[in-house]
Amino acid sequence: MEYSFLQHYWWFLLSLLGGILVFLLFVQGGQSLIYSLGKEESDFAQLINSLKRKWELTFTLLVTFGASFFASFPLFYTISFGGAYWVWMAILFCFVLQAVSYEFISRRGNILGNGVYKAFLYLNGVLGPILLGTAVSTLFFGAHFSYSPEGMTNMDNPVFSVWEGAFFGLEAVWNTPFNVILGIAIFFLARTLGALYFINNINDESIRIRARRQVAINAVLFLLPFLTYLIYVLFFHPVWRFENGELNQDAAIYLDNIISNPWTLVILLSGLVCVLHGIYVGARRSNLNGIWTAGIGVILTVTSLLFIAGVDGTVYYRSLSSPDLSLTIFNSSSSRFTLTAMSIVSLFIPAVLAYIWYVWRKMDVK
Amino acid sequence: MEQNLIDLSRAQFALTAMFHWLFVPLTLGLGLIVAIMETLYVKGKGEKWKTTTRFWMKIFGINFAVGVASGIILEFEFGTNWAKYSWFVGDIFGVPLAIEGIVAFFMEATFIAVMFFGWDKVSKRFHLAATWLTLLGATLSAVWILVANAWMQNPVGIGEFNVDLVRTELSSFWAVISPLAIVKFLHTVISSWMLAAAVVIGIASFYLLKGREKTFALDSIRVAVKVGIAGVIAAIITGDMSGNLVAKTQPMKLAAMESLYDGHNNAGLVALAVLNPDKKFDDGKDPFLFNVSFPNMLSFLATRNSNGFVPGINDVLKGGYIGPDGAQTISVNEKIALGKDASLALKEYKNAATEDEKTKARNAFRKNEKYFGYSFFKSAEETIPPVGLVFYAFRIMVALGFLFLILFITVEYFLHKKRFEKARLLQKICLLSIPFAYIASQAGWIVAEVGRQPWAIQDILPVKAAVTNIGATSVILTFCFFLVLFSVLLVAEVNIIRKAIRTGPEENPQNTNQ
Numbered sequence: 001m002e003y004s005f006l007q008h009y010w011w012f013l014l015s016l017l018g019g020i021l022v023f024l025l026f027v028q029g030g031q032s033l034i035y036s037l038g039k040e041e042s043d044f045a046q047l048i049n050s051l052k053r054k055w056e057l058t059f060t061l062l063v064t065f066g067a068s069f070f071a072s073f074p075l076f077y078t079i080s081f082g083g084a085y086w087v088w089m090a091i092l093f094c095f096v097l098q099a100v101s102y103e104f105i106s107r108r109g110n111i112l113g114n115g116v117y118k119a120f121l122y123l124n125g126v127l128g129p130i131l132l133g134t135a136v137s138t139l140f141f142g143a144h145f146s147y148s149p150e151g152m153t154n155m156d157n158p159v160f161s162v163w164e165g166a167f168f169g170l171e172a173v174w175n176t177p178f179n180v181i182l183g184i185a186i187f188f189l190a191r192t193l194g195a196l197y198f199i200n201n202i203n204d205e206s207i208r209i210r211a212r213r214q215v216a217i218n219a220v221l222f223l224l225p226f227l228t229y230l231i232y233v234l235f236f237h238p239v240w241r242f243e244n245g246e247l248n249q250d251a252a253i254y255l256d257n258i259i260s261n262p263w264t265l266v267i268l269l270s271g272l273v274c275v276l277h278g279i280y281v282g283a284r285r286s287n288l289n290g291i292w293t294a295g296i297g298v299i300l301t302v303t304s305l306l307f308i309a310g311v312d313g314t315v316y317y318r319s320l321s322s323p324d325l326s327l328t329i330f331n332s333s334s335s336r337f338t339l340t341a342m343s344i345v346s347l348f349i350p351a352v353l354a355y356i357w358y359v360w361r362k363m364d365v366k
Numbered sequence: 367m368e369q370n371l372i373d374l375s376r377a378q379f380a381l382t383a384m385f386h387w388l389f390v391p392l393t394l395g396l397g398l399i400v401a402i403m404e405t406l407y408v409k410g411k412g413e414k415w416k417t418t419t420r421f422w423m424k425i426f427g428i429n430f431a432v433g434v435a436s437g438i439i440l441e442f443e444f445g446t447n448w449a450k451y452s453w454f455v456g457d458i459f460g461v462p463l464a465i466e467g468i469v470a471f472f473m474e475a476t477f478i479a480v481m482f483f484g485w486d487k488v489s490k491r492f493h494l495a496a497t498w499l500t501l502l503g504a505t506l507s508a509v510w511i512l513v514a515n516a517w518m519q520n521p522v523g524i525g526e527f528n529v530d531l532v533r534t535e536l537s538s539f540w541a542v543i544s545p546l547a548i549v550k551f552l553h554t555v556i557s558s559w560m561l562a563a564a565v566v567i568g569i570a571s572f573y574l575l576k577g578r579e580k581t582f583a584l585d586s587i588r589v590a591v592k593v594g595i596a597g598v599i600a601a602i603i604t605g606d607m608s609g610n611l612v613a614k615t616q617p618m619k620l621a622a623m624e625s626l627y628d629g630h631n632n633a634g635l636v637a638l639a640v641l642n643p644d645k646k647f648d649d650g651k652d653p654f655l656f657n658v659s660f661p662n663m664l665s666f667l668a669t670r671n672s673n674g675f676v677p678g679i680n681d682v683l684k685g686g687y688i689g690p691d692g693a694q695t696i697s698v699n700e701k702i703a704l705g706k707d708a709s710l711a712l713k714e715y716k717n718a719a720t721e722d723e724k725t726k727a728r729n730a731f732r733k734n735e736k737y738f739g740y741s742f743f744k745s746a747e748e749t750i751p752p753v754g755l756v757f758y759a760f761r762i763m764v765a766l767g768f769l770f771l772i773l774f775i776t777v778e779y780f781l782h783k784k785r786f787e788k789a790r791l792l793q794k795i796c797l798l799s800i801p802f803a804y805i806a807s808q809a810g811w812i813v814a815e816v817g818r819q820p821w822a823i824q825d826i827l828p829v830k831a832a833v834t835n836i837g838a839t840s841v842i843l844t845f846c847f848f849l850v851l852f853s854v855l856l857v858a859e860v861n862i863i864r865k866a867i868r869t870g871p872e873e874n875p876q877n878t879n880q
Contacts, residue, residue: 059475
């Protein structure tokens with residue numbers, strides 16, 4: 001297989017994993033709603049037990065997304081994880097709290113008390129999507145870094161990459177307002193999906209009524225920052241692309257990418273329609289399946305947006321201090337052999353999705 | 367590179383790995399014991415096996431969550447604290463991690479939900495399948511993470527060094543699944559069965575000592591002791607295979623494990639010893655204040671010949687002996703010199719103005735590329751791992767392994783004679799043995815990881831060249847944070863398990879959301 005095809009294939013797979021991850025953030029969204037939807041102890045128990053059966057999927061996907069990024073585009077992993085130290089540590093902290101809270105919350109002798117674990121879940125529900133959204137936005141807006149493979153020949157002090165932000169990644173918050181805007185958009189999207197999930201999964205009319213109200217409120221709060229971000233990024237944000245070794249800047253590069261890959265336009269528009277439809281049916285009294293329509297919509301939308309951000313030599317992680325060192329899928333990927341080996345392994349993904357789907361249905365049927 | 371930063375990054379990773387390894391072996395071993403118990407239930411051996419299964423499944427679940435939580439920290443730390451490592455070997459090392467995520471984690475995550483919440487939602491057989499699939503997922507996860515770790519001990523499947531990108535690249539996927547990887551996987555997973563057996567037998571003995579849950583306790587012990595005996599015997603066999611492979615691939619580690627400074631034929635395996643704390647590698651002093659050895663056994667372990675030559679630390683440093691590949695070895699000082707030549711050639715290659723200069727520099731690099739990792743050392747002495755720690759950890763692991771074999775056989779004998787129920791001293795020993803199973807397990811990893819120092823990837827990348835260039839203050843803060851977090855989680859975990867044990871197996875599982 002052509003090296004370029006493999007690089008695009010893995011960029012697509014990562015975009016897809018990213019899309020599924022954003023969908024599965026309904027768990028975090030649900031956690032951030034426990035105090036809004038739960039009025040009595042029995043409500044809390046229902047809400048937490050409902051999420052308790054799904055949180056591992058989000059967690060596992062986050063791990064797999066990280067590992068796949070590491071294996072397919074190790075230069076990004078090296079620079080971003082090694083540089084934006086505090087951002088990744090904060091994300092880590094959030095998710096560690098989540099993992100233990102679900103198991104410990106209902107156990108006697110859990111030392112900290114159920115209320116603290118409930119608060120941990122809430123904290124993960126709020127900070128998790130905001131931090132992940134802010135981190136993902138740096139793919140579009142870049143960071144201050146440089147790297148030099150020849151730095152490894154410095155025998156006394158080998159240096160490969162240098163992160164020039166004094167706050168080791170936290171500067172993403174104030175470098176541009178758009179990073180946080182995407183974080184906020186993802187947060188409200190997660191809450192919208194969380195409310196839709198509860199409507200589908202919890203057979204309790206009072207919770208459903210409260211959840212439907214939350215769908216409407218959070219959908220509006222999601223759409224405002226998201227559309228602001230989307231319009232700015234697609235139409236006004238100068239995008240970088242290497243062409244014949246030269247770095248070009250043009251606000252229309254993402255649109256060019258969409259035009260040259262028309263299927264991305266189809267899935268982007270289908271995704272947006274599905275999201276809006278899911279929100280609409282979720283907010284209505286009779287329909288329980290908004291989570292599925294909106295969920296599929298989220299996967300399609302995010303996959304297409306992430307894919308066009310890296311296709312055909314488009315810079316997917318810009319270096320604000322050394323633009324020529326910006327990352328593309330061509331200069332940051334693993335070797336052809338590694339991508340080929342991993343592509344064979346990726347053939348298992350449909351089987352994995354199939355048994356997840358089968359088990360999910362089986363567990364939710366009764 | 368600032369030594370403080372290297373040590374702190376090392377300490378943080380060691381802390382995370384050791385904390386993680388408190389939970390993983392119990393997950394692997396208890397998963398097997400629970401699956402066997404549930405199989406007995408589904409096979410119609412009585413409703414009591416359902417109660418037994420559910421109790422141990424509860425312990426499994428409490429333990430599993432912290433293992434999952436600490437596992438993600440390790441993956442992140444490869445990037446956050448070992449960024450140069452991630453670049454230098456990411457093309458190879460990332461593959462098993464990605465496969466672990468795709469193939470193993472999802473299986474585990476999907477079916478564990480059925481295991482815990484599916485008792486009343488799916489059929490008995492589907493539930494049993496989910497339990498076995500959760501175990502399979504956990505074990506597959508161990509396969510890939512141990513393949514990755516074995517590759518760090520014995521880096522194989524590497525193609526030509528990529529001089530443009532300055533990194534190693536994969537040339538054979540199957541070579542990465544080396545004999546060492548297979549043996550390491552078997553040894554690690556099977557020794558986890560021993561740990562889980564010790565935990566189950568210990569807790570069940572607690573009930574017998576208290577005069578409670580006798581049938582449950584004896585049933586649990588009957589299953590666990592068989593798993594334990596099989597586990598220890600297989601761990602001893604795979605341990606021997608592992609030692610033989612270490613002799614071939616990491617002679618310095620084997621020498622440290624035995625505190626063997628000057629190699630010789632008919633080398634004995636040290637059974638019991640006190641190390642001489644004043645010993646320096648080149649001072650000619652006796653490394654032991656006292657020692658008892660099994661004659662010729664080290665030679666046999668390393669070469670499969672009781673007369674075989676086993677190199678010591680000084681032999682590895684000075685070279686000149688015939689290595690396992692039949693070639694004469696060279697000294698570490700020569701390797702450092704050749705490594706520096708390679709590094710200079712690589713620098714020249716990067717600065718070359720013409721194609722001719724590039725070709726010349728590349729050829730010069732190719733001549734010595736396998737020693738490139740040695741260029742980061744200033745002296746041969748730096749390549750000696752901490753001998754005392756590795757030596758004692760190895761003895762602790764092996765001694766405890768054999769003691770557990772004796773203990774399990776004794777328990778099986780007493781069960782067979784129907785005397786275990788009344789053997790209070792043996793029950794007390796079983797209960798008190800639980801922490802020693804963890805000590806043995808941790809000691810094994812100390813041998814594997816500390817014995818490889820100062821290398822992150824054996825002979826390819828030293829730890830000091832692998833670390834992320836960030837301020838030491840950041841690492842101090844995260845280290846302290848993790849220390850506090852892990853301490854709180856450990857106390858909570860132990861307390862929850864303590865309460866669950868006190869409550870016992872008869873409790874209605876619905877009350878604990880299981």
